Amino acid sequence: MKTVNKSFITNFVILLSCFLAQLKIVSAQTGTDYYPFHVGDYWVEHTDMFQGEYKPTTSRMEIESLDLINGKEYFRQKQRMTADDGSDEMIWYSWMRVDSTSIIMGAFGESPDIVQIDIPTKTINVDGNPDDWSGINVLVTDAQGDDSPSYTGDDIKALYVAQDTENLYLRLDLWDNVNTNFGNGPSPNEGIYQFSVNSDGPYDRMQLGIGYDYAISQWSLGYNGSSSDVPQGLEGPGYIGVSGGIIELKLPFALIGTPSNYSGIEAEVNNCCVQDYGILDEAGLVSASIFDPPLHWLNFPETLYVGYTWECYAPDMGGNYKWIVESLTETVTVPAGTFNECTKMKLIVVETAGDTVQISNMYYAQDVGTVMNKGWGAWADDFQFELVEYYVQSPKSMQVEPDTTPVAGKNLDITVTPTENFQPTTRRLYYRNAGESNWQYIDLTATGDTLNFTIPSDSVTYRGIEYYIELSDDQNVVTYPPTDPQTNPARVQVKIERQVVPLNLKSMTYKMVSIPILLNNPEIDSVLADDYNNYDIKYWRVLRYQTHYDSAGYFEHAQI
Secondary structure, three states: OOOEEOOOEOOOEOOOOOOEOOOOEOOOOOOOOOOOOOOOOEEEEEEEEEOOEEEEEEEEEEEEEEEEEOOEEEEEEEEEEEEOOOOOEEEEEEEEEOOOOOEEEEEEOOOOOOOOOOOOEOOOOOOOOHHHHOOOOOOEEOOOOOOOOOOOOOOEEEEEEEEOOOEEEEEEEEOOOOOOOOOOOOOOOOOEEEEEEEEOOOOOEEEEEEEEEOOOOEEEEOHHHOOEOOOOOOOEHHHEEEEOOEEEEEEEHHHHOOOOOEEEEEEEEEOOOOOOOOEEEEEEEEOOOOOOOOOOOOOOOOEEOOOOEEEEEEHHHOEEEEEEEEEEEEEEEEOOEEEEEEEEEEEEEEEOOOOEEEEEEEEEEOOOEEEEEEEEEOOEEEEEEEEEEEEOOOOOOEEEEEOOOOEOOOOEEEEEEEOOOOOOOEEEEEEEEOOOOOOEEEEOEEEOOEEEEEEOHHHOOOOOEEEEEEEEOOOOEEEEOOOOOOOOOEEEOOEOOOOOOOOOOOOOOOOOOOOOOOOOOOOHHHHHHHHHOOOOOOOOOOEEEEEEOOEEEEEEHHHO
16 A cells, blocks of 8 residues: 655635645655745646636636734735636635644735624614714725726725624725616626625525616615525615615624624625626635634644545535545646646535535645646536646755864854755854853855854863854845754854863862763763872762662762
8 A cells, every 4th residue: 555644734725716725745844843835935727617617717826925913923825816818817815824724714806914804883874875884994905907807886996894783784885886787687787796794693605696676776685686595585675775886785683693703704796697607806805713723624644545534624614624535646747747646635525504515636746736626516517727837935944064073272164055045145153152141143154055154263162162043035034943043052062182170179178079071981080080090088089969779978989
C-alpha cells in the first residue's frame, strides 16, 4: 500500500462557486514558525463554467497580505473569477489563520475589510430615505464601474443592515438610480435585485428578490417569483421602499423567526431566470466563526492512505463536508504541466436540509496544491477547474554557519546565506558574552550571495558567545534563531587550551570553588592535580555537600 506523508495541509471552501481552492502540501519545518502561505503566492485556474453557464473563465487566487484580526494573524486571500470574454467577473475575500485551521470568509466586491456580522440596533422607516440610517456603519462597500455588462442601476455601491425588536432592515445603495425596467425578462430588462440572508433561524438561506410591478406601479418583494426559502406572506410592496439609488427592505421577525447569529448577508444584481444567467454585480459579507483554539476543519493523520475518510460539519459554510482519499498515484496533465503522484480526494457536500449539492474529485500535487477539480454541483451540472499557472514562494530564511572550532582570543567568523528569494537591505548581528545583559551589534557585509561578519577577538573569551541575526528587506524581517531570538539566542562555545586561576588558599582555610567551563575531562584530579599534585589530605582536601546513600553532608574526594 502506497502512502504519502502529510506534514501540512490546508483547505477552505470558496462560496458562490462552491469549489475547493488550492490545497497546499508543504514539507515540515523545524526550528521556525512556518506559515502555510506567503504574501505574493498565487494560483491561476481555468474552467469552462461561470455560475452554471458555459463560459470559459479564469480564476486567480492571491495571498495579498497578513492581517491582524482580534490579535491573531490571518492571511488575506483575494479570489477573482473573470470570464475570458470580459462579460462577467466576481471578486471576494477570505481570511485564513496562519495555523491553517481556522477560516473567516470575507467580503464580496472590492472591500477587503473583515468584520463580524454584528447587527446594530435602530428602527428604520422603509421609504428609501437614508436619513434614519445615521450612525449605522456600512456593512460592505463595492467599487464603482465593476458591473458587467453595464446597465443602468446594476452597479452596487454599499450594503447596510440594522435591526430592532421587530424587524431586520437591509439597505442597498447603487452608484446610479434603480432600474424600473428590470424584471427577469430578456435583455435589456434582464436584471433583478436580490438579497441573501444566511442565519441560524428557521429560514437559514433566504433569497429575497425585488422588482418593479407595473401592474400596481410599485416596487414589490418577491416579484415574479424571485424569492426562495422565505416564509409564506413575505411578499408584496409593504416590505420595500425605493428612492433614487437606494433600496430598503423590512423583514419582520414574526415571519422569519429571530436569528441569534448571521453567517452571511449579501446583495447582488443578476439576470436570473433568463438563458444567459449571470451576476451583473454583487457585494456582501460572509463570516464564519473565529474559533480560539481554532476549529480543525481537516483532521488528517500523519500519513494519508487510500480509503481514509473524514467529515466536517460546518453550518456556517452550508452543511456537512465529507472527504475520501481514493488514490495516491494519479498522473494529471493540465495547462500548468504534468504532475505525477497526485493525491485524489472525493468531496461530498450535503446541505443542512439533507440535499447533496456537490460531488467533486480533487487532485493535489505535492508542494503545489490543487491541479484539477472536477465534478457536479447544484450551481453547475458539470465543472472542471484546471491549474494554468502558480507561484508558491519558498520561506524567506537564512543558513548560518559559525566557526566550528572557535578559540579564545581569536576572531570568530560567521557566514550567513539568505535564500535566493530574499535580498535583505538591513543585515545586523547582535552578540554578547554569556551571562551579560547588554547586546553589541555588527552590520554584516555582503560578498556575493553570502553575508560575513567577524566578532572581534577581545570579545571571544572562555565565557562563550551568545548571538542572534536580524535581516530585513523592508517588507519581511527574518531572524536567527527564528523564535524569540533575544531571549533564546544562538550560542557558540569557545575553546581554551588552559585556564590558570590561582585559588590563593591559605593554610588551614577553605574556599568555595566553581568552574563555569565545559571540560573535556571534568574529573577532580584533572582540574586540580596539576596545581596541587596528586590528592593527599596532608596537603589539600576537597569536599562537596551532597546526599550520599542514606545520609547528607560533606563528602570527600573519593565519594564525590
